[in-house]
Amino acid sequence: MIKKILLTIYFILFSNFVFAESMKMIGMKGKSSEVSRTINVAMYDNYFEPKLIKVKNGETIKFIVENKGKLVHEYNIATKKMHLKHQPEMLMMMQMGILLPTKLDMKKMKEASKTNHAMSHAHANSLLLEPNKKGEIIWKFSSNGKLEIACNVPGHYQAGMVSAVSIN
Numbered sequence: 001m002i003k004k005i006l007l008t009i010y011f012i013l014f015s016n017f018v019f020a021e022s023m024k025m026i027g028m029k030g031k032s033s034e035v036s037r038t039i040n041v042a043m044y045d046n047y048f049e050p051k052l053i054k055v056k057n058g059e060t061i062k063f064i065v066e067n068k069g070k071l072v073h074e075y076n077i078a079t080k081k082m083h084l085k086h087q088p089e090m091l092m093m094m095q096m097g098i099l100l101p102t103k104l105d106m107k108k109m110k111e112a113s114k115t116n117h118a119m120s121h122a123h124a125n126s127l128l129l130e131p132n133k134k135g136e137i138i139w140k141f142s143s144n145g146k147l148e149i150a151c152n153v154p155g156h157y158q159a160g161m162v163s164a165v166s167i168n
Contacts, residue, residue: 026078026147029124030060030140038062043129043151045069046159053149054166060140067129071101073161074151076126077139083150083157089118090152099153103130141167 036059042049043065055061065075074090076083093099098108098119113120121128127135141147147165150157 025143025145026082026125027139027141027143030062030138032062032138034060034140035062035138036060038064041065041075041149043067043069043073043075043161045071045073046151046156046161048075048149048151048161048163050163052164052166054168055141056168057141057144060138063137063139064134065127065129065136066134067131070131072099072104072128072130072153073156074126074128074153075135075137075149076152077137077147077149077165078125079145080148083148083152087152087154087157091154093119093121094154099128104128141165143167 039050039053039061041063046069053061063075067073076086078086090099093109093112096108096112096119098105098112109119109121113122125137125139127137129135144167147167149163149165151161
């Protein structure tokens with residue numbers, strides 16, 4: 001029993017460490033006082049505008065994101081590997097009835113997040129928006145790594161709902 005508890009604690013701590021380390025690879029939550037410019041983004045059903053985001057290493061950008069589609073969409077800044085790792089969590093949200101085609105069940109999300117933090121979908125690099133909703137992300141790019149902005153709602157990434165990030 002104690003071994004099982006220790007393994008669970010180790011897994012939680014290790015998962016948080018790995019997540020924190022991978023987040024550092026892509027940047028960090030930015031401060032509004034450091035924003036150098038604002039980029040307006042429109043999410044349509046299976047594509048973003050603009051398709052290419054150009055930033056400078058060290059630049060802090062405010063993204064104002066509007067879902068102009070008819071479906072729920074995600075705006076997530078990450079590496080391709082991180083997107084692929086995140087997609088099963090999004091599928092789980094759908095299977096649990098949290099993520100529906102045109103809306104989010106916030107009551108179910110709140111309840112599920114009590115036992116699985118991934119279900120809260122509360123990360124500084126990501127927005128999950130219902131149709132006709134807006135949100136914002138302030139992000140400081142501190143990497144020269146290859147980043148993408150993608151929607152990880154099941155099937156959307158595979159359908160091409162990805163924008164490239166060019167970091168100079």
